[in-house]
Amino acid sequence: MIVIDSDTVHELMDWTLAIDALRAGHRGDRPAIDDLLMKDADRALLVRASWVPGGAVGLKAVTVFPENPGRQPPLPAVQGQFLLFDGERGAVSAVIDGAAITAWKTAGDSALGADLLARPDVDCLAMIGAGAMSEPLVRAHLSVRPSIRRIVLGNRTRARAEGLAGRLVDTGRTVEIADDIDTAVAAGDVISVATMARVPIIRGALLRPGAHVDLVGAYTPDMREADDDVFARGRLFVDARETTLHEIGELMIPLAAGAIRESDVEGDLFDLVPAADAGSAARGAADEITVYKNGGGAHLDLMTAGAIHHAWLQRHRL
Known part of the structure; x- marks a missing residue:
């Protein structure tokens, strides 16, 4: 059994x-996916499992303690940690740092969604939230949209936004800190949102024509980042229907209120990737707004763990 710590994951990937x-x-094929979520106020234990038919098996258990x-x-x-199992014998192939896989x-996930849905000529990335996921999200988006020349940061506390801005100096882009979240949202061609919000902080009325909205933070039934106008103005996509529609407040709450219907979800990655391979882009007209809900299911952890494990084996020539 191989143990791959956080530092090694970041070196390999x-x-x-x-x-x-x-x-x-x-x-x-679509893998089997299942989740267990336990909560104590803002703290959470999240256990996610996935099994590819005839292939690998994976389980991730992580705690989320926002005050840490x-x-x-x-x-x-x-x-937390991720367990990668051999799909043939059921043995544990690798134990991989769970937080590193999550990043x-x-x-x-968000960058793949943007690559499939965002305009190819986007100029400004608005990053809403300055927590642990903000820097990886910025760097991932830049990797698929090198046209981005300007990064605007919006965060509840300016000090954390300033820290993030300092870490992004090496990107070579102009980095600005907005006075408030509304200002950042209004500036963005791509708006990536990773917060712990439980009431909407992204107002659809402020979105520019042709914007792409990447909703990342909400992962429980009581969390939500976007208001109803975001969905009313945009074409809605998700990474996987089974991990978003009836699992996460971002969609559960407007579904229950009748603001959106399940049929409003035009596709998930199992639709979008094959369509793109066939030459059929989903991004549509230049002024259309696209909205992507990143649900982050266990199958994505399993795919990522497979890449990390393969890279480790290559490094060690095994």
Whole structure:
């Protein structure tokens, strides 16, 4: 059994490898997916499992303690491990740091969605939220849309936005901190949102024609980042129907209120990737708004873990 720690994961991976693994994983059969979520106020234990028919099996268990970065000394908000099982014999092939997989999987998921749906000539990326996922999301989006020349940060507290801005200096882009979230949203051609919001903070009325909205943060039934106008103005897509429509408040709440219908979801990655391979782009007219809900299911962890495991074997010539 191989143990791959966080530092090794980051050494082995790059955005091309992560996104290509997710793209390839959506060209085959839909895997089985199941989740367990337990909560204690804002804290959570999330266990996610996936099984590819006739193939690999994976399980990730992570805790989410949002207050951890503010501790002295600071601790990661997300901690846990991923178990990769051999699909033939059922043995554990690798134990991989769960938080590291989450970063590459989550940001890679959003970048793949943007690559399939966002305009190819986007100029401005608005990053809403300055938590642990914000930097990977920015870097992943830049990898698929190198046309981005300007990054605008919107965050509840300016100090964390300033810290993020400092870490993004090496991107070579202009990095600005908006006075408020509305200003950042109105500036973005791509708006990536990774917060712990439970009431909408993204107002659809502010979206520019042709914008692409990447909704990442909401992962429980009571969390939501976008208001009803975002869905009313945009064409809606998800990474996987089974991990978003009836699992996450971002869609559950407007579905229950009648603001959207299940049929409003035009496709997920199992539709979008094969269509793109066949030369059929989903992005449509230049002024159309696209909305992508990143649900981050266990199958995406499994695809990412497979890429990490393969890269480790190549490094060690096994």
